[in-house]
Amino acid sequence: xxxxxxLDLEKTYLVGFWRKRPKLxxxxxxxxxxxxxxxxxxxxxxxxxxxxxxLLMGLVFPTAGTARILGMELDDPRVKSQIGFLPEQPYFYxxxxxxxxxxxxxxxxxxxxxxxxARVEQMLARVGLSDSAGMxxxxxxKGMLQRxxxxxAILHDPRLVFLDEPMSGLDPMxxxxxRDLIQQLRSEGKTVFFSTHILSDAEALCDRVGVIHQGELRxxxxxxxxxxxxxxxxxxxxxxxxxxxxxxxxxxxxxARVSGDMVNAxxxxxxxxxxxxxxxxxxxxxxxLTPVRRxxxxxxxxxxxxxxxxxxxTRKGVGV
Amino acid sequence: xxxxxxxxxxxRIAYIAFNTFREAVRDxxxxxxVAFALLLSAAAILVGEISIDIERLVVxxxxxxxxxxxxxxxxxxxxxxxxxxxxxxxTLYTVLSxxxxxxxxxxxxxxxxxxxxVINTFxxxxxxxxxxxxxxxxxxxxxxxxxxALYFIVLxxxxxxxxxxxxSSFSTPLMAAVFTFALFVIGSLAxxxxxxxxxxxxxxxxxxxxxxxxxxxxxxxxxxxxVAHGDPVAGSIILYNTVYALLYSAMVISGAVLIFQRRNLx
Numbered sequence: 001x002x003x004x005x006x007l008d009l010e011k012t013y014l015v016g017f018w019r020k021r022p023k024l025x026x027x028x029x030x031x032x033x034x035x036x037x038x039x040x041x042x043x044x045x046x047x048x049x050x051x052x053x054x055l056l057m058g059l060v061f062p063t064a065g066t067a068r069i070l071g072m073e074l075d076d077p078r079v080k081s082q083i084g085f086l087p088e089q090p091y092f093y094x095x096x097x098x099x100x101x102x103x104x105x106x107x108x109x110x111x112x113x114x115x116x117x118a119r120v121e122q123m124l125a126r127v128g129l130s131d132s133a134g135m136x137x138x139x140x141x142k143g144m145l146q147r148x149x150x151x152x153a154i155l156h157d158p159r160l161v162f163l164d165e166p167m168s169g170l171d172p173m174x175x176x177x178x179r180d181l182i183q184q185l186r187s188e189g190k191t192v193f194f195s196t197h198i199l200s201d202a203e204a205l206c207d208r209v210g211v212i213h214q215g216e217l218r219x220x221x222x223x224x225x226x227x228x229x230x231x232x233x234x235x236x237x238x239x240x241x242x243x244x245x246x247x248x249x250x251x252x253x254x255x256a257r258v259s260g261d262m263v264n265a266x267x268x269x270x271x272x273x274x275x276x277x278x279x280x281x282x283x284x285x286x287x288x289l290t291p292v293r294r295x296x297x298x299x300x301x302x303x304x305x306x307x308x309x310x311x312x313x314t315r316k317g318v319g320v
Numbered sequence: 321x322x323x324x325x326x327x328x329x330x331x332r333i334a335y336i337a338f339n340t341f342r343e344a345v346r347d348x349x350x351x352x353x354v355a356f357a358l359l360l361s362a363a364a365i366l367v368g369e370i371s372i373d374i375e376r377l378v379v380x381x382x383x384x385x386x387x388x389x390x391x392x393x394x395x396x397x398x399x400x401x402x403x404x405x406x407x408x409x410x411t412l413y414t415v416l417s418x419x420x421x422x423x424x425x426x427x428x429x430x431x432x433x434x435x436x437x438v439i440n441t442f443x444x445x446x447x448x449x450x451x452x453x454x455x456x457x458x459x460x461x462x463x464x465x466x467x468x469a470l471y472f473i474v475l476x477x478x479x480x481x482x483x484x485x486x487x488s489s490f491s492t493p494l495m496a497a498v499f500t501f502a503l504f505v506i507g508s509l510a511x512x513x514x515x516x517x518x519x520x521x522x523x524x525x526x527x528x529x530x531x532x533x534x535x536x537x538x539x540x541x542x543x544x545x546x547v548a549h550g551d552p553v554a555g556s557i558i559l560y561n562t563v564y565a566l567l568y569s570a571m572v573i574s575g576a577v578l579i580f581q582r583r584n585l586x
Contacts, residue, residue: 057416058416059584084417087410091409093343100342108420109419
């Protein structure tokens with residue numbers, strides 16, 4: 001089943017105090033996400049990620065276009081009980097404790113009184129906040145608030161979870177925990193739609209990613225496919241003699257750099273056999289030979305470049 | 321909407337109202353204001369002591385005016401932040417991404433704030449009655465009219481809360497505070513404004529009449545001077561003021577809902 005179907009959703013804000021002028025936040029966006037998928041929405045700050053999430057949450061209204069969540073229109077009251085949302089840098093009611101806050105959200109989400117407390121405790125334990133559950137939220141650190149945010153997003157066991165920059169402001173340990181949580185959600189069959197500009201997280205977690213820049217969706221692709229594409233180059237690592245690169249390798253067009261007693265050389269795939277022959281001749285010990293794969297970062301950077309540059313590169317045969 | 325849907329809407333409004341009340345009660349600023357108001361009631365005793373033969377008049381006048389002014393300050397102070405602060409701090413996002421309709425949120429906030437003020441008024445009124453007991457040594461029959469004056473003060477709070485919420489639904493907290501307080505001041509002079517409208521001819525008179533009837537009539541809800549002198553308040557006035565305050569608040573809250581319903585939460 002389709003979890004999210006975005007059909008030419010568009011948002012223009014009117015800005016300015018006296019003379020209002022339009023500011024395009026999101027160009028017509030068309031995107032489909034299947035149920036059970038972990039989708040990463042990538043883009044720099046101000047790219048339109050949060051606007052898209054707010055449109056889907058019904059917090060802002062589209063200028064044009066529409067969207068469906070789990071087959072229902074956005075204004076269908078049943079939608080909200082099926083989704084969980086973590087806003088960017090969440091902030092909650094200062095004077096409530098984490099337990100009280102989750103209980104309040106549980107009430108609003110329609111979790112029956114019987115079993116609500118148990119569910120709240122279960123969520124607190126899941127995000128590692130059982131020990132500070134009675135403390136007022138104004139005393140919480142940024143990382144702890146992020147955990148509360150995650151707990152409230154999954155409290156009512158939604159089918160679809162939207163997370164806006166879930167790793168922002170977290171230390172490496174916190175980031176690891178959020179990653180684990182997203183992986184758990186995936187194994188439970190939940191659909192996760194999260195925005196981020198941390199590419200390593202997206203690469204590790206997502207089935208597919210979409211790159212958005214200046215309000216425009218620049219590309220969508222499966223992470224496995226994007227990162228399996230090779231450049232037509234290979235990387236050879238070997239032990240060096242007297243910290244020098246053999247002249248034979250340089251003549252094959254290799255870009256090499258010496259690091260300690262090892263040499264790292266990148267050269268065209270078709271020169272692979274000739275390069276190995278050079279190493280044999282020079283009696284150099286090979287450590288590894290691997291095709292150079294494209295990273296998500298390269299895909300991201302490429303998609304962020306202005307359209308003209310990308311078109312020219314595509315014509316030259318560079319990139320996808 | 322079916323009765324089940326209405327029941328759950330009512331439940332959500334009650335949850336939001338209770339949470340608003342709980343947040344307000346735990347806010348230390350509120351305690352400071354209430355403590356200050358009680359202190360002023362105590363000051364009324366002092367002033368009463370030096371006002372020979374008119375102690376009761378001074379205590380009731382000063383005490384009830386303090387209750388009214390501090391209540392209005394609290395209503396504005398909390399009311400203006402109810403919606404805008406939730407947008408600014410993004411707490412609203414996690415509420416509205418649940419099965420909560422925007423009108424339920426506004427109405428819940430209104431009831432929560434009103435409840436806070438009723439409880440505050442109760443404690444401040446207690447201070448006034450203690451001061452009264454201290455200077456007069458006993459309660460008299462005419463003191464029951466003080467209760468009516470307090471009831472009218474609560475009705476004033478109802479309208480002030482609604483106004484604060486209304487302005488808060490589309491402007492910044494500072495502007496909302498200025499607008500609400502300005503309307504409170506103008507509304508307190510509504511009686512004079514109506515009198516002025518009656519004697520002004522032409523367009524000016526028409527405009528003054530429109531403004532006089534559009535602004536909340538707080539002057540009609542102020543019977544402090546009357547009850548301080550021990551004069552009774554007619555039952556018809558109590559009924560009229562109750563209906564007026566309820567209708568006016570409902571109208572303002574409906575306006576707040578209409579605006580908030582269409583607002584983009586940027």
